[in-house]
Amino acid sequence: MAAKLVTLPYFASVVLTCLLVVSVSAIPSKKINSLKLIKQVNSKGPYIGLLTVFPPEENAFLGTADFKPNPEHPFVNLSGRRYRVGTIYGKKVIYVRCGIGMVNAAAVTQQMLDLFDVAGIVHFGISGNINNSMSIGDVSIPKQFANTGLWNWLNPKGTVDPDDVAQLEVGKYNVPKGDGVNLLGKLSYSPEQLFSVSREPNDATTLFWAGVSQHWLKLASSLEGMELEKCVNSSLCLPQKPKLVVGLKGSTADIFVDNAAYRDFLYKAFGVSSADMESSAVVMTCLSNGIPVIVIRGMSDLAGGQSGENAMDTYGSLAALNTAKAVLKFISKLPGYNSR
Template sequence: MASMDHNHFLFPLLFIIIISSLHVLRASTTPSHSHKLKSATTIRKINRRGPYIGLVTVFETEEDAFLGSVDFRLDPTHPFLDLSGRRFRIGKIHGKKVVYVRCGIGMVNAAAATQQMIDVFSVKGIVHFGIAGNINNSMSIGDVSIPKQITNAGLWDWLNPGKAKGNEDVAYLDVGNYNVPQGNNKLGTIGYSYEELYSVSGHINSPKKVFWINTTQEWLHLAADLEKMELLQCVNASLCLPNKPKVVVGLKAATADIFVDNAAYRNFLYDTFGVSSSDMESSAVAMTCASNGYPIIVIRGLSDLAGVGDNTVRKFGSLAATNTAKAVLEFIKKLPLS
């Protein structure tokens, strides 16, 4: 009987301990209520001073080039806001109100940071910039491309070798065509597929199949004058490019979570899709903006030509980033005051 009484009191005690432990665990892994309230109050204060131009770059080299060459006047009251591990800087450039963030490499990071910027801040559009690989032989390292269309070239259907090609894909890469000597290959064929675009202008839960995402025509027209601007040709006194770099507006770009350093694949992308640059974020930023109905422009400096000797991104990446920053600043000048 004593044993039963002991268990009778022991089980409720264990239940209380377990529930208390779960409560402590949950409290330790989620942001505090007071922190959330503080952030929400700060966001409201920041947005009262908007709307802002959203600026999204990718990694440290691009950020250093941009922040090192710009007169970024940080907001004296709220110079930055840290959200989800990223620092959003708030201030003015050339008298224009801006919110700037470094998103991190890859399409998931790019889409997440862009959506967060659109959701949290009062922005009137996104300027996305960084460096990219050159896919077009008529372009040169150091040039800056401002594309009119961008595709996700990493959305694949990898087909079995014996499967016939259908009409559901945009284009096909037959791996066997690159055998030496040519012949069949067990890797088969890659079919390039469409994105599914959910947008504020579309029907609910009825995505539109798209291959190209268009950047904003009005902003492209504003950027057209940038083709006249002077860009840097030298990293330092002993390292210069053979040709003077230029800005080109209105080409096409490809994005995938792939660093392209292969000449055969570079030629395939150019011949098949007519793209002039390749990067790992632009289409994700552009698609997120298109989905939400926000203006978007992409500005990318070319740092290397895939598959040509030693990849030059380490030599000329900083120069490409600096030329990109110069183009971004000139574009910001052209935007109207809010």
């Protein structure tokens, strides 16, 4: 019996070594190469993280030619995405296109913060305009975002949780009005749970409005009045000169809003001025990690408030260009992050 006890530690160490070898060998060689490259990239950090959503926004951003790829390590491919390393006006940046929706946005934001030496994130893209005082082509830098896709969908006789933020009674939109009971009932909007490095592990707090970083928002206020593009091309121009506004509110959900009634509800219930599908997820992830974040969104359409077809296909490229211009201007004003 004593002899068996003596050999047990040796046996355990052999098993552990085998497990480690197996686990390391299970990592794909491409990922190992990417992690080695990330280590080299991080040695030159910290960087500003730049995060946009889909190709038209990326084309507008890269088309300005102000992003200069790093000649030694121009990009890192990871999890099917390309993280581009470079500079803008001498500021070190890492740029990535995350893909549409809140899952993509949150996953890429967390991946960027976990793997790269990123000290803050600038998220940008186009959005639907919910506020009639704003116009297509305008740029909004909101102070806070709400996840307006976190619903309790109740039956017609259901009662709303008193902790919920607002409710949408589908029956109010019956045509003709008051024509029977609408079986879709009503929706109530719930707050989210925020886990944060500033709190104890697993000690979540609830919030509905996720705020961007105040010191970056104050810096962004100096962008108001900047020159924005008015024309898509020589034959297609907006009737008014676009403007940049700082300090409004935005909504995010995995819903493309192109409905006048819902647009009107969002504005009346929450006072939001824009609707998109990623911003709240990016802001929430940065808040969880205690990292500065700001969001810059260009108005590409009226989210259903228009007469006729949605204008995104017509003015989306202009909105993306004006957004890119605002992003570049903001980066130029950020202190630090200078290349060396």
